[in-house]
Amino acid sequence: MKTYKPFDEEAVEMGDGRLDGFTAISYIAVDREGTSSMISVKRLKEQLGALYDNGYVTVTQKDILAFYQEGKPLPKKALFLMYEDGRRDTAIFAQKLMEKYNYRGTMLSYADKFDNRDSKFLTPKDLLNLRSSSYWELGTNGYRLSYINVFDRYNNYLGELNSPEYIKLRRYLGRNYNQYLMDYIRDAYGVPRESYDEMKERISRDYLLMQDIYTRKLEGIPEVYVLMHSNTGSFANNENVSKINEDWMTRLFSMNFNREGYSYNTRENSIYDLTRMQPQPYWYPNHLLMKIRDDSKADIQFVEGDADRAAGWKTVRGAAQYQASDIILTSEPKSNGLLQLKQSGAYSNLTLSLTMSGNKIGSQSVYLRADEELKHYIKIQLQNNYLFIKEDGKELYRLNLDEFDGIEVKSVEEDALEALQKEYNVYKDGSGSFGQKTSMQEQKDPKTVQARTAEEDAQPYIPDIQINEAGLRKLEILLEGDKLSVKIDGRIAAEQLDVTETKAGFVYLESAWGEYGYSQKNIADDVYDGVFRDLVVRDGQDAKLVLYDNRLHGLDKAGYRIKTGWGRLINWFIKVL
Numbered sequence: 322m323k324t325y326k327p328f329d330e331e332a333v334e335m336g337d338g339r340l341d342g343f344t345a346i347s348y349i350a351v352d353r354e355g356t357s358s359m360i361s362v363k364r365l366k367e368q369l370g371a372l373y374d375n376g377y378v379t380v381t382q383k384d385i386l387a388f389y390q391e392g393k394p395l396p397k398k399a400l401f402l403m404y405e406d407g408r409r410d411t412a413i414f415a416q417k418l419m420e421k422y423n424y425r426g427t428m429l430s431y432a433d434k435f436d437n438r439d440s441k442f443l444t445p446k447d448l449l450n451l452r453s454s455s456y457w458e459l460g461t462n463g464y465r466l467s468y469i470n471v472f473d474r475y476n477n478y479l480g481e482l483n484s485p486e487y488i489k490l491r492r493y494l495g496r497n498y499n500q501y502l503m504d505y506i507r508d509a510y511g512v513p514r515e516s517y518d519e520m521k522e523r524i525s526r527d528y529l530l531m532q533d534i535y536t537r538k539l540e541g542i543p544e545v546y547v548l549m550h551s552n553t554g555s556f557a558n559n560e561n562v563s564k565i566n567e568d569w570m571t572r573l574f575s576m577n578f579n580r581e582g583y584s585y586n587t588r589e590n591s592i593y594d595l596t597r598m599q600p601q602p603y604w605y606p607n608h609l610l611m612k613i614r615d616d617s618k619a620d621i622q623f624v625e626g627d628a629d630r631a632a633g634w635k636t637v638r639g640a641a642q643y644q645a646s647d648i649i650l651t652s653e654p655k656s657n658g659l660l661q662l663k664q665s666g667a668y669s670n671l672t673l674s675l676t677m678s679g680n681k682i683g684s685q686s687v688y689l690r691a692d693e694e695l696k697h698y699i700k701i702q703l704q705n706n707y708l709f710i711k712e713d714g715k716e717l718y719r720l721n722l723d724e725f726d727g728i729e730v731k732s733v734e735e736d737a738l739e740a741l742q743k744e745y746n747v748y749k750d751g752s753g754s755f756g757q758k759t760s761m762q763e764q765k766d767p768k769t770v771q772a773r774t775a776e777e778d779a780q781p782y783i784p785d786i787q788i789n790e791a792g793l794r795k796l797e798i799l800l801e802g803d804k805l806s807v808k809i810d811g812r813i814a815a816e817q818l819d820v821t822e823t824k825a826g827f828v829y830l831e832s833a834w835g836e837y838g839y840s841q842k843n844i845a846d847d848v849y850d851g852v853f854r855d856l857v858v859r860d861g862q863d864a865k866l867v868l869y870d871n872r873l874h875g876l877d878k879a880g881y882r883i884k885t886g887w888g889r890l891i892n893w894f895i896k897v898l
Contacts, residue, residue: 323420325455328378328396338394342587343380344613345578345597347403347429347547351411357789360602362414371606371624372400373422381425382458382544386575389592398619402426403578403597405462405547407434407443412451419456427458427545432534433465445538460545463502464531470507471498475737478509479744480762489747493740500550502527502566503557509762521565528569544575547597551579554594567593585617603680603789605850607640607651612848615654623651633869635661639832646873647678648853650832655847657684657833662858665828665868670861673798676854679832681706681792683849688829689800690822695829699822701798701807705835706786708814710805712822718815722794725814732779734772742767788846801861828858828868 336342348360355361360368377400385401387393404411407430419426428451434442443451451457468487471479474495482490482498505513505520515523535542548556548566556566556579570577570593577593584598598616600609606624614621623640625631630643639658642649652658665671669690677685684704691698702709708725710718744764751759773779797808803823807815832851853871860866 325419325425326423328380330396333376333378334397335394336397336399338388338392339588341395341397341399342585342590342617343385343388343395343399343401344377344584344617344619345401345403345586345595346584346609347405347578347581347597347599348411348415349405349599350408351404351414353410353414355602357602359410360600362418364602364604365415366418367606367624368600368604368609369418369422369424371610373424374624375610375619375622379424379426382427382460382575385592386544389576389588392588400424401597403429403460403545403547405429405599407431407448407462408441409443409447410441412443412447412457416454416456425456425458427460429460429462429545429547431462431465432531435534435538448539458545459539459543460547461531461535461543462547462549464527464534465501466549467501468498469501470504470511473740473744475740477741477744477765478762479764481506481760483760486747486751486759486761490744493743499558502548502562503550503553504559504562517561520562524562524565525569528573532573542573546570546574546577548577548579552581554580583616584613601789601846603791603850605642605649605651607642607649608848608850611640611651611654615848630871633663634830635663637661637829643871646855646871648830648856648871650830650851650853652832652834652849652851655834657831658849658851660830662828662830662869665826665858667825668860668868669823669825670801671798671828671868672800672859672861672864673828673857674796675856676793676795677703678791678793678852678854679850680788681786681790682788683835683851684831684833685851685853686829686831686833687796687798688827688831689798690824690826691829692826697822697824698826698829699800699805699820701796701805703792703794704833706792708807708809710807710815710818712820717820718818720814722809725809725812730775730781730783732773732775732777733782734779735774736782738767738770738772741765741770799861830856 350359351362351365352359353362355364375398377398378396379402380395380399384395388395402424404415404426407428412428428448430443430448435445448459452459466484468482471482472495473479473493502524506515508514532542548570551557555563557563576595578595578597579593580596581599583596586595598612610621610623613619624642626643631641634641637659639653640651641660650658650660671689673687679685682705684702686700686702688695689699697713700711702711706722708720708722709716745767748759748761748764751761775781795810799806803820805815805818805820830853832849834847834849856869856871858868860868
């Protein structure tokens with residue numbers, strides 16, 4: 322029964338219409354629990370709540386058009402909010418939050434989903450109902466999501482993949498593929514398999530199909546277009562293709578979000594070359610705020626959380642959130658976040674226990690016996706799935722945590738054969754009587770291929786760590802005199818390691834950018850969330866003297882267990898029933 326209320330120019334700080342701009346963010350999809358690609362309701366609430374508390378108000382498509390066409394000012398903290406892919410679960414889970422924060426968003430969709438009767442996606446009737454609720458406007462991601470010129474990570478040519486085929490095979494792909502509208506269709510040697518006229522007809526057909534479907538089923542084509550996977554500074558990876566995309570989008574749409582990774586748009590941007598940021602499911606709210614601050618230079622108040630737990634720490638750099646038994650330390654872009662335990666400076670011998678649960682890509686560290694300038698210290702660091710122990714910048718010890726875990730290593734040949742088998746199965750499944758015939762190139766029968774194991778002296782396969790791959794390590798650290806011992810997950814990782822720094826000093830926590838993290842869209846996430854859970858710091862001489870304890874106790878602990886247990890039970894019922 323609620324209704325969206327547009328921002329009041331008298332109640333918000335307005336920009337000047339010339340120098341100021343707007344922040345655009347776009348969520349891929351929303352899920353109750355969250356997945357590697359879909360944000361959870363809890364995390365979406367945290368992120369939208371943080372934006373709301375910072376004074377961000379949503380603006381509409383009409384507001385954006387007036388900003389570019391007439392120079393009409395927008396609020397200083399104008400937010401253009403989008404949700405991609407037109408999923409039903411996104412609408413269900415986002416609706417109450419849109420109402421709670423009086424936010425209006427644009428629901429994007431693919432035109433080809435309207436006829437395939439897939440219950441995951443919103444129907445035209447659903448979309449019209451959303452629009453009539455006043456909290457939603459409509460936009461489009463295009464006619465379809467499909468891929469061309471696809472190679473796997475072993476440079477095997479797969480050709481064209483539709484979206485379901487891509488999802489089945491993406492774990493075997495590298496970076497060498499493209500979206501359907503971004504290039505000529507090419508053979509395995511990069512030579513175009515179509516003429517200019519054939520390419521133009523193929524791309525134009527997608528736009529015409531999209532125009533026809535939206536006109537018939539949504540009473541008109543949406544004003545907002547998001548050209549998928551361009552991110553090139555033009556509208557494709559090829560100049561001829563770019564010109565055709567540009568012609569169609571300026572003919573059909575009022576604006577286009579052409580790039581991803583940067584959130585802020587000003588009047589210097591073309592209205593057909595706008596940029597948006599896609600918040601990831603693993604981002605804590607300060608991660609989003611940090612990136613927005615970096616892009617827009619806006620005045621941002623970070624989320625602190627529990628003030629009592631925060632009182633023991635001095636924030637030197639970055640932003641820290643204290644949530645339940647977690648200290649979430651968000652780094653500065655391409656830099657670090659740093660916390661100093663205030664009362665730790667007088668202690669030399671220490672025992673610590675904690676769990677580090679930030680992503681594997683990136684750095685989470687504990688400094689012991691550190692001075693104020695961090696010139697002298699002992700550092701225990703998890704970085705990119707390695708344990709490092711350093712003293713005053715010098716590496717004393719390193720440990721590959723995959724080897725520490727005893728993970729069985731397969732060979733490159735075995736992995737390549739596994740990829741080939743999966744690719745062959747997907748090709749055969751698409752060539753049968755069910756559904757549309759595949760456009761993949763014919764794949765080699767894996768029965769003709771042999772693979773040696775690593776034990777047979779074949780090269781071992783070392784998989785890349787994905788930027789969103791979660792880490793979870795419990796550490797126990799004992800520093801006494803000139804000896805340091807570290808346990809990881811209950812097992813000895815470093816025992817009685819010699820150190821020379823014996824003076825008392827501070828305890829610091831640090832999170833830091835991992836210095837790499839490439840994605841296919843050519844973006845590296847340069848902000849990192851270190852997560853330090855259940856941290857307990859004790860005097861090494863007197864175990865009863867606790868310098869800091871971030872664990873939950875008593876009623877807080879019981880309440881947290883009840884809340885999380887109830888949430889897991891509901892999730893089980895949703896999935897199973």
